Amino acid sequence: MKNLIPCRFHVEVEAVLKSEGLRATKQRLDIWDELSSTDKHRDIETILRDLKKNKINVSRATLYRTIDVFVKHDLLTKITLDNGRFLYEHNKKTITPKHDHILCEDCGEIFEFYDNTISSIENRIAEDLNIKLTKRVHQLSGKCIDGKCNHSRN
Amino acid sequence: MKNLIPCRFHVEVEAVLKSEGLRATKQRLDIWDELSSTDKHRDIETILRDLKKNKINVSRATLYRTIDVFVKHDLLTKITLDNGRFLYEHNKKTITPKHDHILCEDCGEIFEFYDNTISSIENRIAEDLNIKLTKRVHQLSGKCIDGKCNHSRN
DNA sequence: CTGAGTGCAAAAGATTTGCAGGCAC
């Protein structure tokens, strides 16, 4: 019976998909449920593992294709790490709409930051070149000072 | 006879390699010549193509390994694009020592920028988290306003 | 001479794609 009641994530994403002329398949809804169930930043492999853990079976190909769809329609943000790998995070309203990331290399924790001044400097730089910004990447990473990492509270 | 006279790039990189206890092999010197011959930002494939064009034969494996060495010893900067691919640029003194990039999606031109204010904001953010920055990525890209791109002067 | 470095080919990863079948609408 439970399965007949669309959860609120389903309703949300269904609306977006439909408005884009895309089909609200079981796989897309399931994947969205998984993606939006946490604010963690995950790679494809981890998302697939988490899906399996919750007994949701989608093929790797479908996951790649679905994630592309979500990114394209702005339901998901793709984060490029400096090793060339990608992480994804959902764009639900609980999340700061626009932010950058700073990674602690000691504990792996990813923090989010946003700074208005940086944005306006970026805009000025782009404007000087007659460019209208469409994409931006801004990520920091580093190690804890004194080697003492108190980020994850274990 | 020409080959017996080391060019100035050779001398430069030889010194660095030796000081790091690494061997100054023909391949490394040749690759460095190619890398330092232009201020363009190139990917591995392009560098390999350019090497072949100049009749320098090194294996793809050696190119990857050599580039790693140069990056590790700060002769080369590795730039991560938001599609996860990498570009490389040499760190000769003709180049602004530390800078970020903004890409014009219309003409493919990559411009460099540096802003002190951004740096200090980054440092403040890191400090607040007890983090000492070791890596940073900051890249912008966009399209020309009005669709009129005058960057490359063709 | 000796082992760091190279070339080759095979392996490893990550992502994409062709195609036959399934299901959303």
Added chain:
DNA sequence: GTGCCTGCAAATCTTTTGCACTCAG
């Protein structure tokens, strides 16, 4: 019913690695 979407397996693309050979020091 129609064709968009999925699953599978194969293909692709980039990068790494094992090993025998080479050459810089």
